Amino acid sequence: MSKTIIISNRLPVQLQISDGGLTAIPSVGGLATGMKSVHSGGKSLWVGWSGLTDEDTPEELEKDIDRALKEHGCAKVKLTAKEIEGFYFGFSNRTIWPLFHYFLEYSEFELEFWNIYKAVNQKFADAIIEKSDENDTIWVHDYQLMLVPQMVREKRPNTSIGFFLHIPFPSYEIFRTLPWREEILEGLLGSDLIGFHTYDYERHFLSSVRRLLGLDVSFNDIYQDNRVIKVDSFPMGIDYKKFRDAAVAHGKHKKEERTDFQKRLDSHKASAPDTKLILSIDRLDYSKGIAKRINAFEYFLNKYPEYKEKVRLIILAVPSRSNVPQYQLLKKEIDELVGRINGELSTVNWTPIWYFYRSLPFENLIDLYTSSDIAWLTPLRDGMNLVAKEYIATRTDKTGVLILSEMAGSAYEMNEALLINPNNFEQQADTLKKAITMPREEQIARNMFLQNRLERYNVEVWANEFMNALNRKSDGNISYVSQKMSDTILNEISKNFKNAKKRLLFLDYDGTLTGFHKDPQKASPDDELYELLDTLNQPENTTLFLISGRDKQTFTRWFLHKKYNMIVEHGVWISRDGEEFKLLEKVKDEWMEKIKPVLESFVDRTPGSFIEEKNYSLAWHYRNTDPDFGAKRATELNTVLTSLIGNDDISVLNGNKVMEVKSSNVNKGRASVRILGEADYDFVMAIGDDWTDEFMFQELPDSAVTVKVGLKKTQARFHVENTKRVRTLLKKLA
Numbered sequence: 001m002s003k004t005i006i007i008s009n010r011l012p013v014q015l016q017i018s019d020g021g022l023t024a025i026p027s028v029g030g031l032a033t034g035m036k037s038v039h040s041g042g043k044s045l046w047v048g049w050s051g052l053t054d055e056d057t058p059e060e061l062e063k064d065i066d067r068a069l070k071e072h073g074c075a076k077v078k079l080t081a082k083e084i085e086g087f088y089f090g091f092s093n094r095t096i097w098p099l100f101h102y103f104l105e106y107s108e109f110e111l112e113f114w115n116i117y118k119a120v121n122q123k124f125a126d127a128i129i130e131k132s133d134e135n136d137t138i139w140v141h142d143y144q145l146m147l148v149p150q151m152v153r154e155k156r157p158n159t160s161i162g163f164f165l166h167i168p169f170p171s172y173e174i175f176r177t178l179p180w181r182e183e184i185l186e187g188l189l190g191s192d193l194i195g196f197h198t199y200d201y202e203r204h205f206l207s208s209v210r211r212l213l214g215l216d217v218s219f220n221d222i223y224q225d226n227r228v229i230k231v232d233s234f235p236m237g238i239d240y241k242k243f244r245d246a247a248v249a250h251g252k253h254k255k256e257e258r259t260d261f262q263k264r265l266d267s268h269k270a271s272a273p274d275t276k277l278i279l280s281i282d283r284l285d286y287s288k289g290i291a292k293r294i295n296a297f298e299y300f301l302n303k304y305p306e307y308k309e310k311v312r313l314i315i316l317a318v319p320s321r322s323n324v325p326q327y328q329l330l331k332k333e334i335d336e337l338v339g340r341i342n343g344e345l346s347t348v349n350w351t352p353i354w355y356f357y358r359s360l361p362f363e364n365l366i367d368l369y370t371s372s373d374i375a376w377l378t379p380l381r382d383g384m385n386l387v388a389k390e391y392i393a394t395r396t397d398k399t400g401v402l403i404l405s406e407m408a409g410s411a412y413e414m415n416e417a418l419l420i421n422p423n424n425f426e427q428q429a430d431t432l433k434k435a436i437t438m439p440r441e442e443q444i445a446r447n448m449f450l451q452n453r454l455e456r457y458n459v460e461v462w463a464n465e466f467m468n469a470l471n472r473k474s475d476g477n478i479s480y481v482s483q484k485m486s487d488t489i490l491n492e493i494s495k496n497f498k499n500a501k502k503r504l505l506f507l508d509y510d511g512t513l514t515g516f517h518k519d520p521q522k523a524s525p526d527d528e529l530y531e532l533l534d535t536l537n538q539p540e541n542t543t544l545f546l547i548s549g550r551d552k553q554t555f556t557r558w559f560l561h562k563k564y565n566m567i568v569e570h571g572v573w574i575s576r577d578g579e580e581f582k583l584l585e586k587v588k589d590e591w592m593e594k595i596k597p598v599l600e601s602f603v604d605r606t607p608g609s610f611i612e613e614k615n616y617s618l619a620w621h622y623r624n625t626d627p628d629f630g631a632k633r634a635t636e637l638n639t640v641l642t643s644l645i646g647n648d649d650i651s652v653l654n655g656n657k658v659m660e661v662k663s664s665n666v667n668k669g670r671a672s673v674r675i676l677g678e679a680d681y682d683f684v685m686a687i688g689d690d691w692t693d694e695f696m697f698q699e700l701p702d703s704a705v706t707v708k709v710g711l712k713k714t715q716a717r718f719h720v721e722n723t724k725r726v727r728t729l730l731k732k733l734a
Contacts, residue, residue: 002135004044004467006035007128009088009144011048013072015065022061024068031141031166038139038463039073047127050076053084077127079120086116092144093321099178100143100170101287101381106326109179118147121187125151134158137470140191142166147183150190162470163191164234167383168409169201172208185213189224193470195234197384197409202233210627216712223711226484226721230473234466235413237458238389244455246366247394261360262367268312269371272349276311276436279372281365281387282379283320284357286330289380289405289422290317294337294353296378296422300429301345301352309350311436314372318359331357369394374435376403378422384409388417389454398444398451401435403428413453416446482708482719485729489718493685493705494732500683502541506672506696507730509548511656511689512709515723518624520550520612525558532727535734537564545675547571547668549653549660549692551614552581570653570662570692571671572616584671587616587663591650595661598640606633617662619655634659655690669695676700686716687726 012027012035039046050065057065057078069076079087090113098106125148128138132152139162140148149161175181185208188194196202202220210217215224222229250262258266269275278297282288297313317334321327338355345352360368369375375391385408392402392414402417404410411419418431483489497503507513510523517523525533537544546559547567555568555575563578573581599611599620608624620637622630637659641652651664672686686696689709697706697715708716709726720726 002043002133002137004038005128005132005136005138006039006044006046006141007124007138007145007148008046008048008141009092011046011050011069011072011074011076012039013050013069013074015050015052015068017052017056017058017061022064022068024072026072035463036460038467044073045131046072046074047124047131048074048077049079049084053081054078055081075127075131077124079123083116083120083123086113087120088144089321089324091117093324095178096143096146097167098286098326099174100167102168102170102174103286103381104174104177106286107177114180121145121147122151124148125155128152129155132156132159136160137467138162139164139467139470147187148190150187153190160470160473161191162193162195162466163188164195164466165201165383166197166236168381169196169205169208171204172211175204175208176212181208181212185209189213189222189229191229192227192473193466194229194231195466195469196231197233197235198412199233200412201383201409202231206231207628214627216710226711226725228711230469232469234462234469235409235457236384236386237454237460237462238386238393239460240389240393240455240458243366243369243390243393244396246362247370247396250363250366250370250394251396259363259367261364262371265367265371272309274310276374277372278311278313278374278376278432279316279368279391280313280376281316281368282318282377284317284327284331284334285320286326287379287381289378290315291330291333291337292380292422293376293378293428294334294341296425296428297353297432298341298345299425300432303429304433307433307436308345308352309347311352311432312350312354313352313376314354314356314368316356316358316360316368319357365390366394370396372400374401374403374432376432376435377408378403378405378420378428379408380405380422382408382410386410388414392447392450393454395447395451398447399440400447401438401443402450403431403435413457414450416449482714482716485707485718485720485725490729490732496705497683497685497733500541502679502681503539503543503683504676504679504681504685505536505542505544506547506668506675506684506686506688507544508668508688508690508693508709509546509550512687512693512723512726513546516623516656520621521554528727530562532730532734533562533564536730537562543675543679543681545672547672547686547688547696549617549619549655549690551612556581567668567671567675569614569617569666570660571666571668572614572662574671584674585663585666587666588649589616591645591661592616592618595641595644595650598644599637599661602633602637606630609633612658616666617660619658619660621658623657630657653692655692660692667695668692669697669699672696673699687729688716 014025014027016023094108095113124145134156137160141164149163152161206217209215209222215222220231280293282290301308338353342351342353369391377385377388379385388402388404388410404414404417404419405422406419407422418435420428420431510516513529514523545565545567549570550568552568552573555566559566560578566575572585572587574584575581595618599618603609603611606625609622612619612621622634638652649664653660684700684704686700687707694715700706706716708714708719
């Protein structure tokens with residue numbers, strides 16, 4: 001029976017060893033809660049680090065730990081203290097975390113960190129492979145494990161793999177600074193479905209894939225060899241019912257049932273009934289903008305001094321990564337800021353900031369949420385920020401105001417909140433005043449929409465939507481026009497080829513027999529290709545044609561001495577058995593003088609593009625340009641050329657990163673049909689990768705074996721993944 005395997009850096013279980021005994025306590029938190037619907041019963045397994053290094057784990061307790069984790073549906077990955085230091089505190093949190101949150105100045109590009117990160121990711125992948133079967137569904141979580149999908153894919157090519165990134169994915173300009181950027185992207189592309197919190201992160205990822213890996217991207221599909229990887233956004237929710245019910249229960253507590261913390265809050269509110277409590281809750285992290293928020297609060301009090309002694313800022317900073325230098329410096333900065341502001345502005349009856357550097361139990365969080373009039377959350381960059389959602393969920397009477405940074409992922413869903421730029425102190429001061437003076441009716445109207453949305457799209461819905469999308473993807477809902485060339489089909493074609501009395505083969509060159517190069521002249525044939533073509537061309541009952549858009553001078557240099565049959569420039573020239581090229585079609589070239597200056601102007605305005613001048617056509621190549629800019633220029637050029645050409649007997653071919661202007665009466669389809677009519681062939685095959693080859697696929701008879709290279713819509717009957725697979729196919733025939 002197939003199962004779901006969840007993989008994260010940490011398991012949703014806390015292990016505690018004391019006096020030689022062991023206890024396992026389920027974790028509470030966003031991911032652990034959200035995965036309940038996925039991680040339930042005996043149909044799932046959660047793989048991750050237990051929280052105990054090998055050095056901290058007594059050997060005699062190993063079996064007890066495994067048994068305790070198994071009871072919670074978990075299995076551990078063993079890690080040493082050195083691995084945790086290099087993988088978690090090193091690469092994950094001193095390289096990826098700051099870089100992905102746009103703190104480039106904090107990113108450390110240490111080779112040792114990277115090597116440990118790779119090794120630990122391999123450990124996780126090995127654990128998954130050991131625990132999984134081919135038909136299982138695998139869901140990998142977060143930035144610590146970005147190499148795992150591809151590592152698993154290599155051993156489990158047909159397994160359904162999903163990946164979700166819980167932090168932002170940065171813009172291409174930031175991501176490109178990472179020395180191991182291609183390896184990270186390739187690791188993620190081992191997935192079938194890659195999820196992000198927002199469309200912006202999704203867009204940044206797709207841009208990096210196009211620019212750094214040169215892969216084709218259509219909407220949110222990435223085409224890689226024989227696979228289509230789906231990319232989508234799934235904004236994570238919270239356990240709305242848990243927070244709502246806790247707030248309702250809190251409101252029913254009698255005085256004596258309240259926590260000591262709540263009693264102190266009540267005492268303060270009773271002594272100063274007009275004072276507004278402003279709540280700020282974050283992990284102590286530079287991405288949260290705590291220091292800027294404190295400075296903005298001081299700016300607010302100086303701009304609106306009438307609110308002194310009328311507001312109090314409660315800062316709860318939860319300790320985080322305290323052994324990382326930047327976090328130590330941040331704590332020192334915040335301690336000093338709070339001390340200075342309280343020292344300068346406090347009165348006998350009033351301290352402007354209450355500062356707590358600790359984590360609070362769940363019941364005290366509810367105390368804070370329900371007692372605070374305003375929640376003020378100003379991250380400089382945040383993947384989601386669930387605190388904003390938790391605060392709104394606890395407002396049972398629908399009062400309270402949420403001030404939220406527009407840099408938080410949750411801001412995209414929470415437009416009814418007061419959205420601010422965390423770097424704009426003037427705006428924050430004015431927004432604080434607006435929040436303090438906001439009428440009760442407006443608070444209720446805003447929070448009603450927010451609560452309804454949060455209740456509908458809770459964390460369980462988030463998890464189920466991701467899994468449903470992954471299952472749809474693995475069910476093969478991607479529709480291809482052509483059929484994949486399986487081994488069974490290839491064997492049948494090979495059998496028909498061998499039994500045929502007279503065979504005809506049309507083989508495209510670039511993107512079919514060899515890969516693309518930045519400089520087309522460097523895509524010359526290798527010894528293996530010469531040997532393969534010699535073998536195919538040798539039998540008397542086989543007619544082989546290389547059919548290409550290349551110019552005749554290049555093919556003369558590369559292939560004329562081999563005496564292959566060749567059709568070049570899309571059907572303008574033909575060479576048989578080593579003879580010099582002759583015109584196959586009557587074509588005009590007067591138009592070239594008019595079109596060439598237009599192409600030259602686009603070369604001047606599009607860095608990386610160039611013109612290939614053939615005898616009867618002009619090609620504008622943009623493979624070496626920025627993908628987005630090149631595509632934009634190509635669209636613009638197409639419009640210009642179409643208007644210039646008008647009704648002339650000239651057409652524009654849009655190929656693979658190339659636009660070619662040529663005579664309309666010339667194409668590969670017309671040329672191949674002409675050759676087909678010269679003899680009675682009982683086996684015809686054509687292989688190509690480009691739009692220019694579609695003419696050939698369309699014109700050849702239905703009985704022909706037509707093969708498209710790559711996953712694109714096509715008139716061909718079959719498709720193969722890449723040039724490597726083309727050579728495998730031809731070797732089978734040879």
